[in-house]
Amino acid sequence: MSRAAERLKLLINHLDRQPAAIRAAPTSLQTHSYSPPQRLRYSFDNDLLTPEQRLFYEENGFILIKNLVSDKDIESFRKEFERICRREVEVPGLVVMRDLAIAKSEFVADQKAVSKLQDFQEDPELFQYCTLPQILKYVECFTGPNIMAMHTMLINKPPDAGKKTSRHPMHQDLHYFPFRPADRIVCSWTAMEKVNRQNGCLVVLPGTHTGTLQEHDYPEWEGGVNKMYHGVRGYDPKHPRVHLEMEKGDTVFFHPLLIHGSGMNQTQGFRKAISCHYASADCYYIDVKGTTQENIEKEVQDIAAKKYALDDNITFKDTWAFRGRLVQGERISL
Numbered sequence: 001m002s003r004a005a006e007r008l009k010l011l012i013n014h015l016d017r018q019p020a021a022i023r024a025a026p027t028s029l030q031t032h033s034y035s036p037p038q039r040l041r042y043s044f045d046n047d048l049l050t051p052e053q054r055l056f057y058e059e060n061g062f063i064l065i066k067n068l069v070s071d072k073d074i075e076s077f078r079k080e081f082e083r084i085c086r087r088e089v090e091v092p093g094l095v096v097m098r099d100l101a102i103a104k105s106e107f108v109a110d111q112k113a114v115s116k117l118q119d120f121q122e123d124p125e126l127f128q129y130c131t132l133p134q135i136l137k138y139v140e141c142f143t144g145p146n147i148m149a150m151h152t153m154l155i156n157k158p159p160d161a162g163k164k165t166s167r168h169p170m171h172q173d174l175h176y177f178p179f180r181p182a183d184r185i186v187c188s189w190t191a192m193e194k195v196n197r198q199n200g201c202l203v204v205l206p207g208t209h210t211g212t213l214q215e216h217d218y219p220e221w222e223g224g225v226n227k228m229y230h231g232v233r234g235y236d237p238k239h240p241r242v243h244l245e246m247e248k249g250d251t252v253f254f255h256p257l258l259i260h261g262s263g264m265n266q267t268q269g270f271r272k273a274i275s276c277h278y279a280s281a282d283c284y285y286i287d288v289k290g291t292t293q294e295n296i297e298k299e300v301q302d303i304a305a306k307k308y309a310l311d312d313n314i315t316f317k318d319t320w321a322f323r324g325r326l327v328q329g330e331r332i333s334l
């Protein structure tokens, strides 16, 4: 048995030997030196993840699966992306985002101007990504059997125009989400081509998923920051980080509290990735009033009011409830 498997077995055996009363809650029986072992809190066992993989996710907050999405599927996402850029298809609700440096310039050809598509739930070709059975099998390990696709993106990180605006500041995705519990939310992010340090791969701070949601603000960057690209306040660049270099089709699953971002694209190519945030259908909405998420709620409501041409009464919760789509099991509270 591998070391990880042994540790996992020990953890479970040790836990199962504890009296229920001690396992359940701190009581006067417990001394201060006794710290009860934790059950594996971040993942379920559905015979897919190996003990090593579960432990890795528990400790690091992400897991990388090689070669999970076929070239054929990726080519179909790429073709659809190009059709959208050429305006051959119109997708209800789709947000087409341009990089700050490009949005403010008049001289860039249209296809190259798109840095991100968001909310492609009404595009059957792209939404195919969110329903791929091999992805959902992994997602189920974190969400359980009833699964909602809550947030969809195709990211086309442009060559940096010289102002470092192609960077994505370090952040926790949970900052954007008014639903909980965090442990039943997971992002899948698939490289549509080779991604490396040169073209701005994902950068993660391993283990940060065990912390709490931090305050987010626009970082004070000289060249500016894209709309809604908030970063964790007081980011410490000395914190150990891991660059996730990936091949086409490789997929990383990560926890919504994991601090991550991406560096600038120093190549001439457009670095492409497709992603979906999933949540258990029995997650519940929260009110973010009085929390660190108030600033993003306000920005989202201002944009949504314009986008959907509604009055300003659209709630943060509603913006999520009508974008979310059931992809497995039954729709419950989201």
Ligand SMILES: CCCC(=O)SCCNC(=O)CCNC(=O)[C@H](O)C(C)(C)COP(=O)(O)OP(=O)(O)OC[C@H]1O[C@@H](n2cnc3c(N)ncnc32)[C@H](O)[C@@H]1OP(=O)(O)O
Residues within 6 Å of the ligand: 095, 096, 097, 098, 099, 100, 103, 104, 118, 151, 173, 174, 176, 225, 226, 227, 228, 229, 230, 277, 303
């Ligand atoms: C887990 C989730 C994590 C994340 O989602 S992090 C990223 C979140 N990002 C988003 O949600 C996308 C935000 N972007 C958008 O909604 C749209 O791109 C945005 C900003 C509304 C602009 O869209 P449109 O209105 O269609 O574009 P437009 O060309 O008419 O521009 C209107 C005004 O917005 C400005 N703009 C456009 N893209 C920008 C950018 N990237 N950064 C900052 N400002 C930007 C643009 O210059 C224009 O401003 P002005 O009216 O000329 O002063």
Ligand SMILES: Nc1ncnc2c1ncn2[C@@H]1O[C@H](COP(=O)(O)OP(=O)(O)OP(=O)(O)O)[C@@H](O)[C@H]1O
Residues within 6 Å of the ligand: 167, 168, 169, 170, 171, 197, 203, 219, 220, 231, 232, 235, 237, 260, 261, 262, 263, 264
């Ligand atoms: N003040 C900040 N607040 C939030 N995130 C930041 C801040 N400064 C840098 N980052 C983010 O930290 C990550 C690392 O950025 P940085 O450009 O330093 O290195 P890199 O591009 O990942 O690697 P390399 O050392 O190869 O250039 C990127 O995601 C970047 O957007």
Ligand SMILES: O=C(O)CCC(=O)C(=O)O
Residues within 6 Å of the ligand: 153, 155, 157, 168, 173, 201, 202, 260, 261, 262, 273
């Ligand atoms: O693809 C990237 O650069 C990271 C995108 C990201 O983390 C996000 O949009 O939340």
Ligand SMILES: [Fe+2]
Residues within 6 Å of the ligand: 171, 172, 173, 260
């Ligand atoms: Fe993110």
Ligand SMILES: [Mg+2]
Residues within 6 Å of the ligand: 263, 264
């Ligand atoms: Mg860099």
